[in-house]
Ligand SMILES: Nc1ncnc2c1ncn2[C@@H]1O[C@H](COP(=O)(O)OP(=O)(O)O)[C@@H](O)[C@H]1O
């Protein structure tokens with residue numbers, strides 16, 4: 251990522267559960283397995299030497315089966331749990347070293363947590379629940395209900411402000427949980443399987459909602475999930491955990507195209523590849539008709555040589571049209587060589603970050619789709635056969 255600014259940095263984090271972790275730590279450093287450590291010391295290795303960096307504005311997903319150490323990790327980050335060893339930097343401040351008072355401050359101002367089971371107060375109204383984080387920050391009453399109402403509007407719950415949580419559906423209750431975390435203006439959101447308790451349909455809605463909010467809010471989010479579909483949908487990167495270790499850290503695309511081992515392979519089997527793969531990563535560089543350089547004659551020769559049926563016409567790097575071999579072959583002998591007259595200016599074009607599921611309908615014209623980068627410049631083409639090959643390829 252360009253200009254990525256680290257927000258949370260974890261270095262060699264180890265967490266061992268139990269009264270006397272020292273002996274267990276020693277065994278771990280000697281290379282003993284999690285099971286061996288448990289057998290000898292009765293101590294559980296929760297996090298096994300984990301390092302990674304989460305950048306400003308990123309949705310960093312931590313995925314793994316139950317018991318793999320996800321909650322332990324996220325709780326170390328806001329120090330609900332004290333790490334046994336290692337460093338956790340938030341904005342370059344090592345929170346493994348600071349005192350309780352400073353940690354409370356950080357929890358109130360920088361880091362907010364959203365829990366799986368919402369964690370709402372049943373006897374407080376929705377707006378009071380949302381205002382709660384501000385109350386313990388010492389924000390004055392009028393100000394905090396104002397802010398709480400504003401945040402409820404962001405998550406679309408204004409009309410429910412005066413109700414008790416029990417009158418709301420699960421999805422709406424979790425919106426309240428989200429609003430409470432957002433109301434404090436914390437830059438970092440820690441979300442521990444926040445949607446796992448919801449029905450599939452509501453769950454998908456909440457995922458969309460989170461992505462929608464994130465587009466506006468640009469928080470730094472560490473999101474825990476045991477679900478691969480959810481992970482590839484939300485994550486800019488995904489760390490896959492197993493038995494306290496991180497097995498692989500990758501973008502969703504890298505994960506499914508280049509899984510580190512069979513553990514990851516088993517996870518990604520269920521992923522709909524068309525929802526994850528982007529045109530940019532399968533676009534083929536291909537010869538173009540460069541207006542500044544090529545004559546129709548040379549273009550036609552190149553097409554015959556490479557057996558292309560069409561060629562994209564590019565001006566100053568931007569695709570401006572597409573022309574077929576037949577058109578060129580017919581026009582050249584007649585001396586009609588003005589390419590802008592010959593080309594078809596209406597052609598399918600997508601950005602490099604478009605997922606494959608969103609391009610199928612563009613193949614009606616049977617033209618290869620032109621893929622452009624952020625500035626609109628030609629990057630290559632994606633043909634229908636490329637799409638099928640990449641979504642069916644077995645890794
Ligand atoms: N307070 C605790 N005491 C002892 N072991 C614990 C404690 N909390 C979690 N564990 C163990 O640590 C491992 C990781 O747990 P956890 O972080 O909750 O995993 P996950 O969130 O991925 O399901 C598990 O083996 C779990 O049993």
Ligand SMILES: [Mg+2]
Pocket residue numbers: 320321322
């Ligand atoms: Mg957990």
